[in-house]
Amino acid sequence: MCFDSTVTPQVMSYADFQQLSQPEPPAAFSYGSDPLQHVELWKPEAAGPFPVILLIHGGCWQTSVAKAGIMGRLAAAFVDKGVAVWNVEYRGIDVPGGGYPGTFQDVAAAADLLRDCGFAMGLDPTRVVAVGHSAGGHLAAWLAGRHAIPAGSVLWMDRPLALSGVVSLGGLLDLAEVRHAAAEACGADTVDRLVGPATMAHPDPYNDTSPVSLAPLGVAQVLVSGDLDTIAPPCFADHYAAKMQEQGDRVQKLTIADQGHFELITPGRPAADAAIAEALRLLAIQEQDAQG
DSSP, rough: OOTTTTTOOOOHHHHHHHEEEEOOOOOEEEEESSSSSSSEEOOOOOOOEEEEEEEEOOOOOTTTTTOGGHHHHHOOOOOOTTOOEEEEEEOOOTOOOOOOTHHHHHHHHHHHHHHHTTTGTTTEEEEEEEETTHHHHHHHHHHHHHOOOSSTTTEEEEOOOSEEEEEEESOOOOOEEEEHHTTTHHHHHHHHHHHHHOOOSOSOOOTTTOOOHHOOOOOOEEEEEETOOOOSOOOHHHHHHHHHHHTOOOOOEEETTTTSGGGGSTTTSHHHHHHHHHHHTTTOOOOOOHOO
């Protein structure tokens, strides 16, 4: 852990965050037969097609920890800026079908449903930025790297949705690092359960699951951190950015003072407001234009 333990963070806890009410999604669409295999669609009332924020929640890749509903306030804030939101639910490692490959296949199927059906829903699937929080930050970056997944992998798919950028909010991005560094927050075996064991057919569990192994992703990435985040401290972003930049990726780091992990998904707090602004920038939207 690369966090100054002498500092006592005065930040929002998960219990504090859970006390906040979340708006209900206007619509939902299934991409599979499991009740967890669905997306929430949020969009402005004006005529589209709208650029899209593909939103992915965290929760240590565990359904029992968090579901898509925790992103409701953030989704509504994006809609207020004039963009649509594709809020992804998926099976975590703690439910049947989750882990490897199911968790990854779920997020991929949700993204590709946007690719195939977005225009019919008043969305513009050629203008999509993935925004992920915590474990969802990893999944957002992984989506951007799907084009580099080896053809022999069970996770390989033809014509994956192309992204315009990625915004990671306190992301657990480098699986090999967070396997140990985030063990206290997420559980010692969490990453192992996510990627599955090494096998003869799949000797390196990270080669199709970790964005570091898929670099360069080829899209702009913004890593937003709270300087008081004890779950995903800013050094996680520092280490990941250095590795990705060595491979030629464009990675920007943004650390927000006096903010923790859950301020990143709470509009009205500096961390979330900064993240919203960065996502709009990657969509080539000036905030005042989006509002007007």
